[in-house]
Structures are given as C-alpha cells and as structure tokens.
Amino acid sequence: MLDTMTLTKILGAFCGALLIFLLGKWAGETLYHVGAGGHGEEHAMGYAIETGGDGAAAEPEEEVDFATLLASADAGKGEKVFSKCRACHKVEPGANGTGPTLYGIVGRPVDSVDGFAYSGALEEVADVWTPEHLDGFLANPKGYAPGTKMSFAGLKKPEDRANLIAYLETLGG
Numbered sequence: 001m002l003d004t005m006t007l008t009k010i011l012g013a014f015c016g017a018l019l020i021f022l023l024g025k026w027a028g029e030t031l032y033h034v035g036a037g038g039h040g041e042e043h044a045m046g047y048a049i050e051t052g053g054d055g056a057a058a059e060p061e062e063e064v065d066f067a068t069l070l071a072s073a074d075a076g077k078g079e080k081v082f083s084k085c086r087a088c089h090k091v092e093p094g095a096n097g098t099g100p101t102l103y104g105i106v107g108r109p110v111d112s113v114d115g116f117a118y119s120g121a122l123e124e125v126a127d128v129w130t131p132e133h134l135d136g137f138l139a140n141p142k143g144y145a146p147g148t149k150m151s152f153a154g155l156k157k158p159e160d161r162a163n164l165i166a167y168l169e170t171l172g173g
Contacts, residue, residue, distance in 0.1 A: 066135055069162040078167025081160045088152075091171050099150065105129050106169045121147035131165050138164065 002010075082091075088098035095101050100113040110126045110133075111118040122145050126133040137144045138161045140154040155161045 073162040073166035078163035
C-alpha cells in the first residue's frame, strides 16, 4: 500500500504537469494568434517570389505524335527504363513474376499468358497489345484500365514510354 508521502508526490507531479500544459497552451496561443483583435485588419505580404511570368497563361507544350516518337525510340534507353518494371515483370518466356512475363508482349493478345491470373480489366480496353495500347497503359495504368491489378503509377514522359516499347519489341514473341 502507498504511504501518504508517495500519494502527495504523485498528486503534486500531476498538478505540476497540468499547470505546465495549461501555461504552455496559453503562451502558444498568445504568441501565434493570427486572428483579429490587436493585429489590425490589413496584412501585407512579407516577401514576393518573382516567377518571371507576366501572369498570362503559358503556351502548352507541342504534342509529338506517338508514331514519330516510336520511330526514333532507342531500345537501349528503353532497357534502362525497364529497370522500373523489373521488380514485378520478367522478360523470359513463360517466367511470370508478380506481373506476367513481358516476353513477346508487343502484338500479343491481352490477358493471354498461361498461368497468370488477370483481373479482366484489360480486356475491356484492348484485344491486342499494340504499341498505342501499351503507350496508353504505361502512361496511367489505373486510368487506362480501371480495375487493373497493376499498382504502378505510370511513366509520365512520352519518350520513356516509346523507348520502353522499342525495347519490348526486341524481346521476340
């Protein structure tokens, strides 16, 4: 059983902690209060960051035709881009990872690798993996085929997608 002195110490520690908490809260609100009451109604910007623009909307970048990009794509650079895919996909025939093998994917029917359980979402948007379908899917998998099991966010640069597709075309099939 606790004696009187121990109970007094515990109660004193609790009261001291409560006092520090309340004083700290009051001091914080006093120091950092930004509402009305003593600060005036006008607030001036402390500093401005120049962006170099005159406020007019920037011209959109010129879109390059995907066929043109694919014609000038570099399969060697595409192999480097494939390093982002390597965690889930293999390029050997019949070797599935978390995702299906990508061996011979260009021109292959969608959802056609034996031994891989597909979600069925891809069949809703494509029949065959053409370079154009691959480009759309690689840009935004979840947006292109809602319900797909692929959790990859996508490749934002069209050049990276074209290079990757050029590399995938070299894998045979």
